[in-house]
Amino acid sequence: MQQTFGPTPPRLYYRVRPLGYTIGSDSQYYNLIQIDYLTAWNRDDGLITGAGCTAAYGIFFGLAGVATSYVLNGQEDHILDNERTAHLLASRTTTPGVYSTNVYDWHGIAAYTAAHEGTNDDSSMIISFAGVGDALPYSPKLTISLSKSKHASYGFNPDGMTLVPAWVRAAAAYAIQFITDPYYYLIAVAAYETTCYVCITEKFDDPGYAQLPSFFVNIGEPNMLINGSHWIADTGQYSYYPKLNGYILWPLL
Amino acid sequence: MKAVRFLRLTPALALICGTCGTVVLSAQTTTTSSLQQLLDSRATAEKQLAAFDAFAKANVPNSEQEIRKLDRAKAEALVAQLRALAAPVVQARNADLYNPSALQGKTVPLSNRFPKLHVNAAIRIHTMTPSEGVQTGGISLPLVKPLGITGQDADLDGLDDGFEAELADAFKFTYKVSNNENSGTGFATFYDRATGCAADLWPNAATALLSS
Numbered sequence: 001m002q003q004t005f006g007p008t009p010p011r012l013y014y015r016v017r018p019l020g021y022t023i024g025s026d027s028q029y030y031n032l033i034q035i036d037y038l039t040a041w042n043r044d045d046g047l048i049t050g051a052g053c054t055a056a057y058g059i060f061f062g063l064a065g066v067a068t069s070y071v072l073n074g075q076e077d078h079i080l081d082n083e084r085t086a087h088l089l090a091s092r093t094t095t096p097g098v099y100s101t102n103v104y105d106w107h108g109i110a111a112y113t114a115a116h117e118g119t120n121d122d123s124s125m126i127i128s129f130a131g132v133g134d135a136l137p138y139s140p141k142l143t144i145s146l147s148k149s150k151h152a153s154y155g156f157n158p159d160g161m162t163l164v165p166a167w168v169r170a171a172a173a174y175a176i177q178f179i180t181d182p183y184y185y186l187i188a189v190a191a192y193e194t195t196c197y198v199c200i201t202e203k204f205d206d207p208g209y210a211q212l213p214s215f216f217v218n219i220g221e222p223n224m225l226i227n228g229s230h231w232i233a234d235t236g237q238y239s240y241y242p243k244l245n246g247y248i249l250w251p252l253l
Numbered sequence: 254m255k256a257v258r259f260l261r262l263t264p265a266l267a268l269i270c271g272t273c274g275t276v277v278l279s280a281q282t283t284t285t286s287s288l289q290q291l292l293d294s295r296a297t298a299e300k301q302l303a304a305f306d307a308f309a310k311a312n313v314p315n316s317e318q319e320i321r322k323l324d325r326a327k328a329e330a331l332v333a334q335l336r337a338l339a340a341p342v343v344q345a346r347n348a349d350l351y352n353p354s355a356l357q358g359k360t361v362p363l364s365n366r367f368p369k370l371h372v373n374a375a376i377r378i379h380t381m382t383p384s385e386g387v388q389t390g391g392i393s394l395p396l397v398k399p400l401g402i403t404g405q406d407a408d409l410d411g412l413d414d415g416f417e418a419e420l421a422d423a424f425k426f427t428y429k430v431s432n433n434e435n436s437g438t439g440f441a442t443f444y445d446r447a448t449g450c451a452a453d454l455w456p457n458a459a460t461a462l463l464s465s
Binding site: 003004005006007008010011012014016017018033035037040042085087089099101103106108111141142143145147148149165166167169170171173174176177182183185187189190192194196204205206207209210211212215216218220221224225226229230231233235 | 335
């Protein structure tokens, strides 16, 4: 790493990737471009359980509960934190594959907000603005919220959103059904709710304002890196390389 | 959801050409693909789980003491309602509908030219529309920097570098960064080399942290 800056203002690298073409709902050809905006942090500080979790666990499990909340706090921290968001753009054309160089010909169709991308608690989302060919004169200017500590990206305030994957929650709900005593059943449900919706959740202290990035560098393509961006090709853990080489399965495609 | 609706109405799916690195699109796919069925089943299962969670959150007291205060009849009635809501969750769980890896490795029939789309982890992505709580600054004109065409394509992707800069600038998002990040945590720049990013950061701690 060359230099670390503060968390604000955001500093971005970007990559512009031609994606080919499609046929829109109006039966016209549209060229597609995906822009990846990379927010490269020096570290991920791990899960924040918070005081609410410590208190709730303390009530349920006594000192063992308090200890559990402290053990959970900071879990999954690691150095380097390569996060990204992406924008899918479309431009109407009569010659598929020949890309217009007039910026005003392009329209934002969807956004991809990566959150814990490629992990078990992957909460990445695609925000669909319009279908290709639908009337949309200009793109909505989406505000991306970067969560506290984990730096996952969302198109909304993610504070309190559970990070427990659906399959784990479903397994817990399944296991609870074997409890016959109604009081123990309800205690188990309450403990499950506290774990999923108080402790293992995304945290976000809303700053109340959004900022434009202050630093903006084109990295080129993963296999043809430019502007001093060969660090992208680092194939160590948490690297960008596999993410940028893969494809986002845009649902509208 | 709009995206899913669109996928149904416009029978076009992405075909991935691994060798040339581009996505080609086809209008020859079937509307009732196995992928679509799996996505629909997963969406239904997640809604059922959300209903169970929402009811529990709203009705179950959040401490053991409060729960013990409930009279037995009321506790049993609450449990009966929760069991009813959990029944479809249990069914979906038994059918492996919550398991993301159940979708991995599935293939979807597409055109004759590219017969299969290999489904990967990206299928876990949820979709949502701007009307579902997404924050935007309203509709606005792109903020275009007059960079112009440079005649250079250093990354050899077929797009002019000046155009790439202009487009990326025009469509960039605005960002809210959470307050109260830990001291020392922030955005980083890196040396122009393909190895050792982590070691650059904390030479002594990198190995220990990465192996933990």
